Amino acid sequence: xxxxxxxVCMDKQQATxxxxxxGELLFRRTPDKLVDILTTGVFQRLTPLLLQASxxxxxxxxxGMLPEIQLRICSFLGSMDDLLCLALSSxxxxxxxxxxxxxxxxxVVAPWAGKRIICIGDYxxxxxxxxxxxxxxAMIPNNLLYRYADRFTRPPLTSETNVGYCLRAYMYLMGxxxxxxxxxxxxxxxxxxxxxxxxxxxxxxxYVRSTAVPSDINFGHILxxxxxxxxxxxMSLGYRGDEDFHRGAWAGHRFDIVSPxxxxxxxxxxxxxxxxxxxxIFRAG
Numbered sequence: 001x002x003x004x005x006x007x008v009c010m011d012k013q014q015a016t017x018x019x020x021x022x023g024e025l026l027f028r029r030t031p032d033k034l035v036d037i038l039t040t041g042v043f044q045r046l047t048p049l050l051l052q053a054s055x056x057x058x059x060x061x062x063x064g065m066l067p068e069i070q071l072r073i074c075s076f077l078g079s080m081d082d083l084l085c086l087a088l089s090s091x092x093x094x095x096x097x098x099x100x101x102x103x104x105x106x107x108v109v110a111p112w113a114g115k116r117i118i119c120i121g122d123y124x125x126x127x128x129x130x131x132x133x134x135x136x137x138a139m140i141p142n143n144l145l146y147r148y149a150d151r152f153t154r155p156p157l158t159s160e161t162n163v164g165y166c167l168r169a170y171m172y173l174m175g176x177x178x179x180x181x182x183x184x185x186x187x188x189x190x191x192x193x194x195x196x197x198x199x200x201x202x203x204x205x206x207y208v209r210s211t212a213v214p215s216d217i218n219f220g221h222i223l224x225x226x227x228x229x230x231x232x233x234x235m236s237l238g239y240r241g242d243e244d245f246h247r248g249a250w251a252g253h254r255f256d257i258v259s260p261x262x263x264x265x266x267x268x269x270x271x272x273x274x275x276x277x278x279x280x281i282f283r284a285g
Contacts (some may be wrong), residue, residue: 002236004122005228007034008149010136010252011115012037015149018122022228025238027283031220037112037155038219039194039257067096074100112155113256114202117223121230121246122146128229131252198260199223200267203253212271214279219257221280226250239284 005025007016019025065073074096075081083104087097116131127143140148199208199219208222228235229251233244 001233003230003232005119006122006146006149007117007119007224008031008145008152009112009115009131009155010116012112012155013152014112014155015152016155017150017166018246021236023222023238026224026237031218031224034112034220034223035257038110038199038223038255039197040110040113042260070096073100075161084206112258114254116252117146117227118252119224119228120146120149120250121232123230123232123234124230126231128252192259194259196260197257198263199255199257201250201253201255204250204268205266206268208274209260209269209271212227212275214275217279217282222274223250223255223280225278226274227253237281239281239285247283 002021005019005022007019007030009015016030019030020028070093074083074086074093077086077100083097083101086092086163118131120127122145126142127145132140187232197210197219199210199222201207208219211220211221213222225245226248227250228248230246233246235246
């Protein structure tokens with residue numbers, strides 16, 4: 001019957017469920033969706049708001065807190081609605097709320113960025129070393145993560161703030177006839193796409209350049225074929241090389257897709273080592 005796969009994010013307690021065989025899911029939308037929920041994008045950096053005292057009643061004890069404490073309070077508010085209500089309660093909270101909204105938006109746009117990710121096969125009877133915490137090891141019997149992940153929630157395998165979707169929805173609902181220039185300007189105000197992004201392995205401090213990736217594959221293909229983990233080498237792929245892709249070197253690691261400015265000399269470029277192998281597998285079918 002072949003081996004089936006489940007894409008799991010341990011830190012979010014989310015899993016896709018049965019994705020089918022590797023030779024099938026590589027040619028579906030799964031790689032594209034994985035890219036979507038790992039890409040941070042570029043948000044406009046807002047300058048601090050310059051506020052003056054109103055000259056009316058004195059500050060409340062909460063308003064008189066240090067900005068660091070106000071920001072800490074904002075971090076416990078998990079929704080945009082709560083943050084906006086706090087901002088409306090006092091002008092002195094506007095700066096802290098502004099920063100918190102930016103942090104929240106970035107987390108929503110790339111919900112799996114920086115989280116432990118693994119593509120587990122249903123024949124797996126072990127897990128990568130140091131992947132699980134002691135508490136997780138006690139909860140998952142016999143390392144059978146594939147079955148245990150059935151209780152996880154399903155991930156939103158698309159960014160919740162995908163600007164392209166939002167603009168299309170707006171134009172559909174409002175009958176908008178915005179010019180192409182206005183649409184482009186509106187999109188850039190919200191979210192600026194990355195130019196020549198890089199896929200970062202935050203666990204190993206390695207990265208892959210998009211400029212080194214052929215046009216027929218993307219970061220999703222590269223990631224999937226390096227985070228596979230199972231005990232049986234059957235992958236349902238036409239490729240017949242000797243690489244052990246069923247024991248992915250990056251399985252269980254943390255990743256994000258960011259602007260190239262986010263990597264410096266302390267990071268290792270592994271594009272030439274990783275990309276050709278994945279491209280060969282993809283083309284073999």
